[in-house]
Amino acid sequence: MSLHRTFKALSDPVRREILEHLKLEQKTAGEINQLFDISAPAVSRHLSVLKDAGLVRDYRKGKYIFYELKASVLEETLLWIANLKEQKNEEG
Amino acid sequence: MSLHRTFKALSDPVRREILEHLKLEQKTAGEINQLFDISAPAVSRHLSVLKDAGLVRDYRKGKYIFYELKASVLEETLLWIANLKEQKNEEG
DNA sequence: GGTACAATTAACATTATTGCTAATTGTTAG
DNA sequence: CTAACAATTAGCAATAATGTTAATTGTACC
Numbered sequence: 001m002s003l004h005r006t007f008k009a010l011s012d013p014v015r016r017e018i019l020e021h022l023k024l025e026q027k028t029a030g031e032i033n034q035l036f037d038i039s040a041p042a043v044s045r046h047l048s049v050l051k052d053a054g055l056v057r058d059y060r061k062g063k064y065i066f067y068e069l070k071a072s073v074l075e076e077t078l079l080w081i082a083n084l085k086e087q088k089n090e091e092g
Numbered sequence: 093m094s095l096h097r098t099f100k101a102l103s104d105p106v107r108r109e110i111l112e113h114l115k116l117e118q119k120t121a122g123e124i125n126q127l128f129d130i131s132a133p134a135v136s137r138h139l140s141v142l143k144d145a146g147l148v149r150d151y152r153k154g155k156y157i158f159y160e161l162k163a164s165v166l167e168e169t170l171l172w173i174a175n176l177k178e179q180k181n182e183e184g
Numbered sequence: 185g186g187t188a189c190a191a192t193t194a195a196c197a198t199t200a201t202t203g204c205t206a207a208t209t210g211t212t213a214g
Numbered sequence: 215c216t217a218a219c220a221a222t223t224a225g226c227a228a229t230a231a232t233g234t235t236a237a238t239t240g241t242a243c244c
Contacts, residue, residue, distance in 0.1 A: 007099070007102050007108070008103050010099050010102075010103070011099045011100050011102070011103035012201085012202085014202090016099070019176055020176070023175075028221090029220070029221055030220060030221075033221090038202090038204090039203070039205080040220085041204075041205085041222070041223080041224095042202070042203055042204075044221065044222055045201095045202080045203090045222090045223095047222095062211065062220095063210080063212065063219065064220065064221085065220075065222090071176050071177040074173050074176060074177050078170065078173050078174065078177070080108075081170050081173070082170065083115075084111055084115055084161070084163050085166050085167070085170070104232085120191090121190070121191055121192085122190060122191075125191090130232090130233070131235080132191070132192085133192070133193080133194095133233085134233055134234080135191095136191065136192055136193085137193095137231095137232080139192095141231095152191095152240085154241065154242070155188095155189065155190050155191085155240080155241050155242065156190065156191085157190075157191065157192090
């Protein structure tokens with residue numbers, strides 16, 4: 001999963017909020033949908049972007065498709081940002 | 093500076109690369125421009141987005157405008173991501 | 185003031201993103 | 215097989231993002 005995909009995925013407020021909800025517990029697409037004032041297809045697309053970025057995992061259980069957070073890819077992102085923040089060492 | 097602006101600013105590869113260069117040393121708009129295969133106005137706009145997000149600071153020195161990294165706003169971003177990664181505590 | 189250079193802002197074209205409704209796919213239950 | 219429900223994919227409209235060239239602004243130097 002590329003750093004670019006991760007940053008792109010995180011650049012949308014709906015997707016960030018989805019991740020925040022999934023941090024608490026896994027949810028079905030329908031449950032996630034109810035959290036927002038946008039259509040089911042719109043949420044579905046956001047979920048697809050998150051999945052492509054490797055930020056969530058989904059699995060079907062009967063009629064329902066569950067989504068759960070997969071935070072491991074954030075490690076790379078965290079490192080990239082931390083590296084930018086890192087102080088330049090003064091000479092000596 | 094909002095988390096949203098920061099994430100939006102970081103979602104573009106050119107802007108991320110600009111920040112990486114500025115981490116090493118401050119540069120003029122023209123110097124930054126030479127690092128990319130896009131027009132000066134395009135780079136100027138990217139710099140403006142970074143500035144609005146609070147990720148860089150600029151100051152004029154004669155004909156030149158210098159840009160330097162201002163990594164402090166990344167703290168909030170880092171915390172947001174770290175919080176997502178944070179393990180849920182098991183009961184007991 | 186007038187020329188040269190650095191950089192930005194203006195105006196516009198192209199592409200990407202986001203949202204909608206309608207149609208399709210997958211699963212359950214009769 | 216059919217009806218009902220969950221969710222996605224298809225097709226399209228509106229908006230945002232990114233790039234270009236042309237025009238403008240700011241500074242230095244003669």
